[in-house]
Amino acid sequence: MIQKIKNIFRGKQNLQKEIILQNKELEWAHIYHDSIRGKKWLEELPLNIGRWAGNYSFFYVLNRVLNDYKPKSILEFGLGESSKFVMSFIDNTLFETKHIIIEQNEKWKDAFKLNNKVSNNTLIKVCPLEKIEVKGYKTNSYKNLDSEIQEKFDLYIVDGPFGSERFSRYDIVKLAENFKLNDEFIILLDDFNRLGEQDTAKELLQILKEKNIKIYTETYIGIKTVLVIVTEKYRYASSL
Numbered sequence: 709m710i711q712k713i714k715n716i717f718r719g720k721q722n723l724q725k726e727i728i729l730q731n732k733e734l735e736w737a738h739i740y741h742d743s744i745r746g747k748k749w750l751e752e753l754p755l756n757i758g759r760w761a762g763n764y765s766f767f768y769v770l771n772r773v774l775n776d777y778k779p780k781s782i783l784e785f786g787l788g789e790s791s792k793f794v795m796s797f798i799d800n801t802l803f804e805t806k807h808i809i810i811e812q813n814e815k816w817k818d819a820f821k822l823n824n825k826v827s828n829n830t831l832i833k834v835c836p837l838e839k840i841e842v843k844g845y846k847t848n849s850y851k852n853l854d855s856e857i858q859e860k861f862d863l864y865i866v867d868g869p870f871g872s873e874r875f876s877r878y879d880i881v882k883l884a885e886n887f888k889l890n891d892e893f894i895i896l897l898d899d900f901n902r903l904g905e906q907d908t909a910k911e912l913l914q915i916l917k918e919k920n921i922k923i924y925t926e927t928y929i930g931i932k933t934v935l936v937i938v939t940e941k942y943r944y945a946s947s948l
Contacts, residue, residue: 732930732931733930736764736928739764739768740764740767740768743775744771749796749799750771753793754792755767755789755792761788761790762932762934763932763934765928765929765930765932765933765934766928766932767793769896769928769936770865772948773863773894773948774797774863775801776944776945777863778802779861779862779863779894780804781806781859781860781862781863782794782805782806782863783808783863783864784868785809785810785864785880786810786869787809787816787820787832787868788820790867791820791824792824795824795825795826795827795830798827799827799829805829807830808830808831808861809833810833810835811832811833811834811835812835812837812868812869814834820832835851835852835853836850836851840878842874842911845873845875847872847904848871848872849869850879860887861893863894864883864893864894864895865898866880866897871905872904873904875904875911876904876905876908877904877905877908878908878911880897880908881911881912881915884912884915884916887919888919889920889921891921892942893938893939893942894938894945895936895937896934896936897937898932898934899933899934900927900933901932909935923939924937924940924946925946926948
C-alpha cells in the first residue's frame with residue numbers, strides 16, 4: 709500500500725513538472741514571436757518548431773545570437789529547421805557569413821534540398837554515423853569529421869547527430885580540443901535536459917577550463933533545454 713501511494717505521488721510530481729515546462733514553453737513562444745517582430749522574412753518563414761527540432765527557447769536564443777552578434781562563420785551539426793532559420797538570416801542580413809552544416813544522411817540532404825532553398829553561403833557536408841567509445845559508453849559520432857572540419861567558427865550549433873544515452877553529440881568536445889586561449893565563440897547545445905548531453909557539456913567545460921578559456925554559461929528552459937556557452941567577447945549572450 710505504501711509503495712502504491714509513493715507511485716501515485718511520484719506520478720503527480722512528474723505531471724506537475726511537465727505542466728510547468730509546458731507553461732514555460734508557451735511563455736517562450738510569445739517571447740520568440742515578439743523577438744522576430746518586424747522581420748517579415750522570419751515571420752513568413754515556415755518553421756516546424758518542437759519535437760525533433762529545436763523548441764521555442766532554442767529559436768529565441770538563436771535569433772538573438774544571429775541578430776545581436778552577427779557571426780561571420782557558423783558550424784551546424786544536424787540539417788533541419790534551424791538550418792532554414794540560419795539561411796534566412798544569411799540571405800537577408802548576414803550576407804558575408806559562411807555556414808557549414810554537417811549531416812549524417814545523404815537521402816535526408818537530398819530531400820531537404822528538394823523542399824528548401826539552400827543559401828549560396830551554405831555548404832552541406834555528409835558525414836555518416838559511426839559508433840565511438842567514450843569512457844566505456846558507445847555514442848553516435850560523425851565519421852571523418854576531423855578531416856572535414858579543420859577551421860574554427862564564431863558559432864557552433866550542436867543539434868546532431870542522433871542523440872545517445874551517454875556522452876551524446878561528443879563531436880563538439882573533440883573540436884574543442886583544438887581551441888586556443890584567445891579563441892572567441894558561442895556554442896549552443898540543444899537537448900541539454902538529457903543525460904547524454906549533460907555528460908558532453910561536463911567534458912566540454914572541463915576542456916575549456918584546462919585551456920584557461922574564460923567562459924560564461926546559461927540554460928534556457930522550456931519543454932527542452934538549450935545550454936549556451938560563450939567566451940568574453942560574447943558574454944552577454946549568456947543573459948538573453
